[in-house]
Each structure stands twice: as structure tokens, then as C-alpha cells.
Amino acid sequence: MALVTLATCALNQWSLDFEGNLRRIKESIVKAKAAGATLRVGPELEIPGYGCLDHFLENEVYENSWDSLYSILTDASLHGIMIDVGLPLLHRNCRYNARAIILNGKILCLRPKLYLANDGNFREMRFFTPWNRPRHVEQYYLPPRIQRHQGCRQVPIGDVVLSTIDTCLAAETCEELFTPNSPHINMGLNGVEIFTNSSGSHHSLRKLDERIALIQEATRKNGGVYLYSNQLGCDGDRLYYDGCAMIFVNGDIVGQSSQFSLNEVEVVVATVDLEKVRAHRFAPSRGLQAVAVPEYQRIEVDYSLSQDNLDLDTPQSPTAPRPARYHLPEEEIALGPACWLWDYLRRSKAAGFFVPLSGGIDSCATATIVYSMCRLVISAIKEGNEQVIKDVKRIAAYTSEIPETPEELCNQIFYTCYMGMEKQSSKETRDRAKNLSDRIGSYHTDVNIDDVFNSTTNILTQATGFQPKFKVHGGSQTSNLALQNIQARSRMVIAYYFAQELCEVRKRPGGGSLLVLGSSNVDECLRGYLTKYDCSSADINPIGSISKVDLKRFIGWASTEFEMPILGEFLDATPTAELEPITADYVQSDEVDMQMSYQELSRFGTLRKVDHLGPYGMFLRLLEEWGGVGKLSPREIAHKVKLFFHFYQINRHKQTVATPAYHAESYSPDDHRFDLRPFLYPPGFESWSFKKIDERVEALEQRQKRQDAAKGLK
Template structure:
């Protein structure tokens, strides 16, 4: 049964998943013409509100223009700016959007460079600039005073008594993760920006009203500055700068606007535009909160700077977000969070992961004094990549590749294709290669167990599968004992997450495992990268490509007599494309299943995102919401209930990415007897279709 349309719209509204749509405006201005500037600003506010934004930010001194110089001390201009503010304030009465504009403002017989925070006809607060540049082309100390020198904590403005000061936070009560702080231009260029203390005080959205003339190389530095400040503060950072209309007497202006979230760029404006323009971004407020919870040093910093944090005042506001309309997420959500979509970044990621795995294996062999490895080679992805890492490790240690003792061990369901691939792979790599038929020893085990298969009865149950898997592992460990070698594990992160590994056997247990924190989707690209980056040639390259095109299967149950179909891993546990997506957002951020489903729906509703021409399966997989929910239910059930006991005792393995690992020593700890009830209940909120 499909969900009620109201539920569908609720699910599709980004605000119900702790996102907020935010905007930065760059209006065309006229110098010392506040009425014109207010009109241009007002148009952009209306457009921002129509676009679903809950916050819009404008440049420094935008109502007057930044380049007024000594005109700032003319009463006519200052009166005109207050009148312009009144115009913008009046226009805001019917708009559910927080607006922040810049203007010069008199207080305590002094002049301040200020940001006015407005909402629905109310001035929520006035924030004066703290740091005034007075070097190079800047002469702000000639006209303005620092906010630190202000005497008043409130000002009377346009008939309202308004909080005044640089230590103000603006907090929508109906959006608990949304807390705004404002600083102005030079404030963020200082060693310790005011926004750093604001973040410690709880601000998750940091706003900078800037003018910032353009010089060669400055644009790139702004990117670095904003990116790093958002990353250090674990926050979203909005940056505006002045554009067309500012004085060109001695300077030029490019109107660059930026939005960053925890170091990641969400949006950037066109530079040197002659027209007023806006940029939008949907920021994940919960992500910022989760990062602060996870990074304990953030909380320690709050304690260290408790005196500065305690000085902040909070101004509450009811944002009145409409949560019942359908407001889809307007943000690129990568289908493959472990694998960059950009080819260059993807290759760099593969190079780094590969190097981490190789270095870790070299260290383990060096420290143990052992110079040989035993490896089960199935002709599938995981053992293929482990063999590639082992070969590179031997090369770096100056040891022959024949020190890798490769064994392929066909059982009752081993296909001719994978068996052939295993032999071709070992031959092309140059390791020692041997085939051991495990069927006789498995038959003895079936006989000892009294299993029907020993009597020729085809009972393909869990025991039938596990006897084969266990027999392979038993051989590998005894071979390692006999040869004075380490057993190299092959199981990957995705299998550990889903519990898709037999306890104590090769995809679970080994002396050392190089793959345990690498998800299946990344393994796939690592193998392709080795094939295409010149690391191998000839038949080695071709066999790697053939392995990539092979159905992922444990090959423990014979192919269907009726259809010839082989045992499919993904038919049992869901597509790895989706399961790795589920794993990333569950493990890295702790998001609830309903939000993971929302993100997955966004990722797979865009047919261009993550579609790489060299990956035909990517183009084929366009998951609908019902499939997303069904696969997520499998993930929740397997991850949170019944699989942790396998993860608690995994062998040593290097952690390769910030996306997390499941080693209880390196990253993830949970009780082995936990329940999945709350996660399944949250998943039930997701409709079957929208």
C-alpha cells in the first residue's frame, strides 16, 4: 500500500531531515545611494524566499556601498541608510526568511560597520565589526570603531529596542541544529576569528558579510580561508563580497560568494557579474552536530575557552518553516561516498588506499620476521585485490613474488570461470600457485556430521555452505604453519557490516587482513585502477577486467539446474551500491534510517550523479524508493542485530579511510547482543514511493 500523499510530501521536505536551505546575495549597488541598494537587495530577498531559503546574507555595508570613504561621516548618508533599512525591514514582514544586511550605524556617539539581522519586520540584532583593517588599501579605522569598543548592549533603531554586540547568536526555536553567528570581513582574516568562539558557543551557521576587493590570487585564498574556518569550527560558513557598482577609483570588485560546510564547498557564485545574483545551498545541520559530538576535542575546546563562550547572548526566533510541502533536496549526494566521482580524485584515492594497505602489510611482515604469505585465491574481487597488495609488498621488500603461496580450492559450486580466473591471475602475478580440491575432505566432514549430502542427497543448507568455507580456511592455516607463513585475509568492510562472513573462516579470520576497512564498491575501483594505471600489463590486465565483470558470488551452492543461475550475493543481502551507501551514513554520521533513505533517494533520482562510462552497472542501477527501503531494512537488521560478535574478534587490519572501520580496536564498538528495534521503527516512517 502506498503512503498517504501528505506523508510523501513530509518525507520529501528537506527541513524534516535537518537540512536548511541558505543563500548568499550579491546585489548590484550604487555608491551612496541607499534607496537603490535597498531595492536591489529587496528583489534578491524575495527571490531567496521563493526558492525556499530560510536565510539570506548580503555584502558588507551593502546598503551604502563599501567605498564611500569619508562620506560615511555625512549625516545625510547615514540617515539614508537607516531609511533603506526600514524599507527592507518592511518588505520582510511577509517573508519567512532571516535576512542579514550591512550598513553603517551610529551608537554611543560613534560609527560602527554593522550587520543587521532581520526577520518578519523585527530587527533581531545588530552585530558590529570587531577587527578594522587599516593597512594597504584599507582605511576603516578612519571612519569606524571596533565593536569591542561599544558601550551599549542594546540600541534603539526604527522604533525597536535591539540587541547590539559582536557576541550574538540567533537561534530558530523550531530548528534545534540551526544557530547563526555573524562576523564581518576582516574578522575571519585574523588569527582567532570571532566565529571560532561562536562555534564553541553553539553556532552551526557562520556568516561573513564582506566587501573584499579583488587582487590576483585573492579568490583562491578566500576559498582556503572559508574552507578551513568551516572545517575547524565544524560548521557551515557563508561568505559574501561586494560586486558591480563599487568604486573603481583604486580598486576592483568581483562579487564572489561562497558557501562551505565542514571544509566542503557547497556553492560558489559567478565572479565579475554585472547583474545582481544569488547562490543557494542546502546545508546538513545534523552533520555539524554529529561531527561535534564525535570529535571530543571540540568539547574540550569549549571547556578551555569557557570564559569567552559564556559572553555570548542568544536571540530566539520562530522561523515558521513549512514542513508539509514537498521541498526536495537541492544538493548533490554522491551515490558512492567511498569513491570520488571525479576521475582524477578517484585515482588519487585508489593510490592512497593501495599505499596504506601495502605499507601496513610490509610493516607486519617486517615486525614479525615472516617473509611468506598464504592466500586463498577464488577468482573473485576481494582475494584478487589482496593478492595485488601482497605482490606490491613483496616487491617493496625485495622478496620474490613466489613467497606468496596462492591456493585456489574448488568446491561443489566453484564455476569454471572463476577457477580459470584464479589460475590466470596467479600466473600473471608470478606467485606460487597450487590447486587443492576440498571436496574429498568436505565429504568426510559431511559423513562425520551425518549430513544428507554424504549420502548423495542435495541438501544445500547453511551447514553445506559453511563446511566448504571452513575447510578452505583450515587448509590455509595448516599450510601457513607448514610453510612458516602468515595467512592473508581477504574479507572487506561491506561483508563485516552485513555479517556476510562465516565465523572463523577466510572472509572473517586470518593472521592479517588488508581489506577489512575497504568497502566493496571501493575494492571494485581499486582493482580497476591497478588494471588501468600501468601497474600490470598483458594478461594480468585482462584477467583483472574479467574479474570485475564476474557476478559476486560465494560459490557455495551449485548453480540452478533449471536456469543455470549462480548463487548471487546481492540477491541475498541487497546491492552493494546501496549497502555501502547505507553503511557510510550510518557508521560515519550515525544518521537515522529515514534520513539515509532520503539521501539515497536523492542520490539515485539524479541519473547523472556518479554515472561513470567505464562502469556499466552504474548506468543500470537506478534504485526506486521501494528498493532503497527494502535494502536498508536488510542492512539495519544485519548491522544492528546479530553480526557484531563477528566484528568483535576480527584480525588486525589497517584503517584506510575517515568513513570508518569496524575493528573494535580502531573504530567501532557495540554490544554483540543489541537490538535493532528503534532503527526499524524509524525506517517504517519512510513511504514506499513518492
């Protein structure tokens, strides 16, 4: 056997937190060494943090990164292990996302990223230049201080592989795994046995499956050991990096860290047998390809990753394979946004969260996620997590004792408020809000906003003499919407007022204000079924990129897993904004107002964003999915598609000011970075495509008439 002990890690880095990032990097290296590892791999751009965005255009970030690397190089406690660490580099006045491979205080080589992530949430080509020269190597001129320490002026930079005494290893970075012709293919054919992948991959529902499948396929077909490292936590943006560092051998997982965790440093260690890799690569067809691939330049390293098993006090054996660990989408919603909220709360130095609790399922889901966060925090405290304990002592300031239950923590840091109106709000929604608050322990207030509403409407009447009325009272559609919007926007103003004052009301030591959480889901954002600058306007929104369909599944799951039967009442209730007066024969309904179901909205969203379909293309696709005998007619499908795009078009401007939301769904309409579309559409956008839809519907109906007539003749 040729046994090698390897380590990869997940680090909760924070953009531009050079001191904290360096501390976590060093801690991971020390833990890897203590576990007997001879190689440690870290996340992408771990020194400055992955999400620096336009700060990567500032030279200071590169200088600070070299300062951190110098601290690693000169720390003797980190010697005796090969270290793969990520940082940005300036080379020939170009910026690169790179890896530094170091050993015993010396840089062996620098490996820049070949292919950059540049879609969806990623804009790496805005900051960096892709190396895009496979197997090309040149010399990098080190900063003067590093030159003096290194004892030379230059080190190799490029797409290299490293030959140690006993094996061969090479690095690829994040996006390169997802490209069709990934570097590991030719690297493996060139004899590389250990691959490292340093990643800054954010959480998205059901995304881990894809990562695992890609690495399993790469190592099962190519053979080899694959170390995947990832960032963990909220590093200052709307993304949550979900960790899950992993080690694979020939398609089998032998190590996997948690996907969602409040830990700042997680290290995964496994002992692997390189002979298994060599035996896996027996096929003659592989040999035929291997002798034909272009050659890589090798860096010779006088170092052995393996250890003689006879010299060890305790004989080693390879780490046994284990099944991959996945979370259900419902669990992902419970854990991902909760971890993101905790990082945001502790790093923003706010006193807690405030949620306008309406009695509906969206604000219920937001409140339940905050409760899930409190559960995770209490669990981490019981496990002895020192950082969590330190943060809780600062945030939960009402008592000197650390809260012992999620409900106790909720009462200190979570504030909810029901803002009702005499004629629009029902007793059922008011009771549901109160009962949910009682169950999770939040500090709850209940207010009526009729005075604010009446005062605002009277301003127009006093100025013009016009008295607007709701539709159910004989008013116009314009007045009906205007009166609804006054209520919605008043709630936003009151929410921020309460968020600033409630800590003072409760005499919180040190004062402080609360972060206001939004509760609009991805489908309502997509359709524009929300009031601009209402309660959807907040500081952050944990559910803004989660579909109503998934939120319902989450609430159903949480009702059992969290022992919260009260959640069943929210699932059974008809979704309603409660902005119109309730009468004997009328109660406002969201799906009636939208003229489409949440299930349909979810499908529209996926076809628009993920499948890149416009109105006509979506109509053709839905003809296959929704059409046919006993299903929707072409004209009905056409009506739904045109209705969706009409409302999407006229409401697109709302997304330009949408609350920053946790990214979780691939069809999110987030205008800030993920979904870049115009917000002023020309009328021709819909009329041209709609005309083609109408022509197709007419042709299909004429064909159906001819078929029916032919059947009649028979």
C-alpha cells in the first residue's frame, strides 16, 4: 500500500476580513497537521474572501493578500505540510484568481484559474483575467519582501503539475470542474493522481447533487483522489457558501464535512491508498489516450506525501468509503437561510431581527427560519462552539446567563408584530400570528394601523375633495389599488419605526436597533404581486429567492420536525394580502388577484430563466406539458403565457429596488446581479411574440376543426 493522509476544509471567510481570514486559515492548517495530513487544501480566494467583488479592482487587496501569505510563509508552526491556499495576484498588470502551493515556508508555484465563472451570480471576468492557456508556464516576479524570504526573484506561474517523491498532484479551481473539457481529464491522463479543487460555490436548492455527481464521474472514469474545498457562510453578500468539503477516491466518498454549519473552521481528513488509483487505471484504452495527450510541465518537489507504515506507532489503513450525505430541499430551506441570517446578525452588530407577522405563510416561513437559526445556535452552544458562545453573549444582552432553549434566545433577539386593520384583517390571521409568536418565543406586539390609513387618505380628500373607495364599496380599480398600497406602505414605515425603538422600549443594555426582515417569495417577486416600498422592502429577505411551492413543503416539514403543529393552520389557510375589506361574500385571495396559481408561476419562472424561453418559446413548451386531451386548450395556455409576461413586463421595475435576498432558486428574478434584464420593456416585446402565439393558436384550432369534421364524416 501507498498510504497518504490528506486534508481539505470549509472556512467561514468574510470578504476583506484579512485578520479573521488569516486566523481561520492557520487554524485549518494546524488541525490538518495534528490529524497527520501531509497536504491541506483551502477554499477559493480564501485570503481576502471570495465575495470582494469590485474591491478586487483595488491594488490594496492584492498587497494585503501578500501580507497574509507572508505571515503563513514565516510561521514555522505551519511547516511540515504542503499547503494549497487561494489569493488574487497581479501579474504583468493583469489580475488573476490564483492558488499558491507552498511547503516549509517557500512558494513552490502559483496556479492561476484557467476558466472563470461569469454567469448568474458570478462576474469573475469583471475582476480577473482567465489564464486560458492550458499547460503554459512562465515566471512570476515576487514582491521584494517575498523575494528576500524566498531567496530568489521568481517562481513558476501557470498550469503546472507537481511531482513529489511518491506521487503527482495538480490543482483545478471551482468553475473548471463544471466545464466540459475539465483540466482534470488531461491531468489524469498525464499521471496526476491527486487533484485539488478550491471552490467558492454558493448554496442553491438541490445544487449539491450536481457537485457530487461531477466529482464522482471525474474520479470514477479517470481514477484518482479528489479533494474539494469550499467556503462556508455569508461573506457579506446575498450568497451563502454551503461548505461540504469532500474527499473522493475512484468515485467513492471517503470524507464529507457538513453542508450547513455555524462552525468557522471544518477540516476533513482521510487516508487513501494510491495503489488503488494505479490499479483503477488499468484499461488499455486509457493507455492509448494517455500517450497521446499534451505534456504538462512538472515542478519537482523533494517531499513525500506518504509515510512508511512501519515507522508509525499505530498502523494506518485507508479510510472506508461512505454514502454521500444530502439534505432534503425542506431541510436546505431550514438550514441555509438560518446560517446566513446568523452570520449576518453577528457580523452586522445589530441587536436582532424584526418581522411584520401577517398570519400568512410567507411571514410564517420567515419567522420559522429565524426559529431554526435559534435552534442551530443553541445546538452549537451545547457543543461548546466558542465563537457562537462569544457572539450570543454579546447579542443576547438582556440576561447575564446564556439562553438554554431556542425559545429563550428568540425572545431576546426576535421581534414580531401584527399590524391589522378593523375591516381588512381577520381574527384568524391575528390569532395565527399570536399563536406562532407564543410557540417560538418572539417578543410580539399587536397594533391597529387604522389611524395611519385614515390620516393618509384624508390628505387627498382635503386637498381635492375626492373620496376614494374600495372596489367592494363601489370604487374604481385605481382607487382600490391606491388604498391597498397605503396600508402596505404604512406597514413598512411602522416596521422600521418599531425596529429602531423596541430595544429601547425593553431597556436592552447598550441599546441597539433591529434588522427588518422581508417576507416576499420568489414567485410574487417574479409576477410583481407586491407593493413597491411595502413590507417587502426590508434590510434583508431570507425567502426572497424561494418558491411558494418549496416554502409550503418547508412549513409542512417543520411542523413535524420542529414539533410546531401551529404551522398546519398556515398551510390550510387561503393565501391573502388582506388589503381589501372583508364582506359577507368577499375575501381577497392572492391566486385570484394574480390570475394564476403559484404552481404555474414556478413553472413560468423556470422556463423564463433556466430554459431561456421568451413568450413564444414558452407557449410551445407548455403546449407539450399542459396541452392534450382533457387538459388545457391552446387558447387557454396562450392566455396564461401572455398574462404572465404582461405582468412580468410592467412590474419588472420593482425588482430594481427589491430587498437583498438569500439566493436559493435558479429562477430568481433578482435584478441586483443574478437576473440582468431591462426594467422598461417596449410594447413590441409582447405584441410581436403574442402575435405569433395567436397565429399558432388559430392554426391549431383550425386543424382541430378539420380533424373533428373528418371524424364526423366517418
